[in-house]
Amino acid sequence: MPQLPAPEYPAEVRERLAADAKEIIGRYPDSRSALLPLLHLVQSEEGYVTRTGMRFCADMLELTTAEVTAVATFYTMYRRKPSGDYQVGVCTNTLCAVMGGDAIFSELKEHLGVGNGETTDDGKITLEHIECNAACDFAPVVMVNWEFFDNQTPESARQLVDDLRAGQTVEPTRGAPLCTFKETARMLAGFPDGRPGAVEATGGAGPASLIGLRLAKGESPHPRVVHPRGAAPQGESPGGHPSSHDAPQQTSASDPAHPAGPVTEEGE
Known part of the structure; x- marks a missing residue:
């Protein structure tokens, strides 16, 4: 037909x-x-x-x-069926998943009684798992209408959706104030965001992403060899940069159980 x-x-x-x-x-x-x-x-x-x-x-x-x-129908940002006032996306890409994203997603599915891409009966929440949103410093991350809620747990995410359904004021971890999905869509169409404080709001990278920048500016201490067996060699204090790849170390230092000594220039 x-x-x-x-x-x-x-x-x-x-x-x-x-x-x-x-x-x-x-x-x-x-x-x-x-x-x-x-x-x-x-x-x-x-x-x-x-x-x-x-x-x-x-x-x-x-x-x-x-x-x-x-x-x-090509782009997932366009909804093809009625959806909630708040699109709650749980990042389940690798880092967020191992940090607890999978547990958060499972908790919210059970708590809300919906599956991926489904909406609660009251029309408030649409739950979905989402791809990486470049916020790995703050994993696991939940996004509501594309605003960040960082370092979440199953308990905090459950409280978040309960507050949204109850009409409570919910503040993102960073970025602009929260608004409805329809309001978000209008801004994505290219119209100004007139919410108080939205223009001044910033996201910003987290500490892990800024380490390289600080190193380039000379703002961090010199790299130190980190020895995997726990204790630093005699005369070397603990602390310093956390990476074990920032400076060379001798075989005997890296594996005290099998000391081989450094290789000399003559190959001895």
Whole structure:
């Protein structure tokens, strides 16, 4: 059976979205380049990309609905079904997973009674596991509408979603204040973030990511050999840089149980 044409937006909604769409399209020399932000725009209207939204994008850009659908279904940032006010993403890539991300994800699935990509009955939370968000310094990381909640535990993540469902004010670990998914989508479409404090908010790298920069600036102490058996050789105090690869060490120092001594220049 052929699919029925997608319904249109109500006249007042279409007029409002068309004004925003024309502003977005005007930023690009080729109108079809505006498709990604236009999909965010229609997502901000209903919380996901509907057939009506895709038809609207096609009409504004003089594309076929097939061309728009191909893009909307390719990128995971576009939702294809109703989703929650808060997209709660748990990083389950390697580092976050071994630091507790898998345990957090399992805890939230059980606590919320939903699976990956599913939404709670009250329409508040959509849970999903996400790919790396470049916050490995703060693993395990949970993101809510793409704002960071660092160094989480199953207990803290459970409290986080409970507070969101209860309408409590929740502050991200760093970055901009939290907003709804629809508000996030509108900002991704290219419109200003008018929330108080959002402009001044910064994320920033964590200590582990900044070690190399500090070393390059000469701000850290000189590297020290770290001996794996626990105690430093006589006369050398513990402490210093944590890496065992920053300076050479003799075989006898690295494995006291099998002293071989250093190799001399003559090969003796």
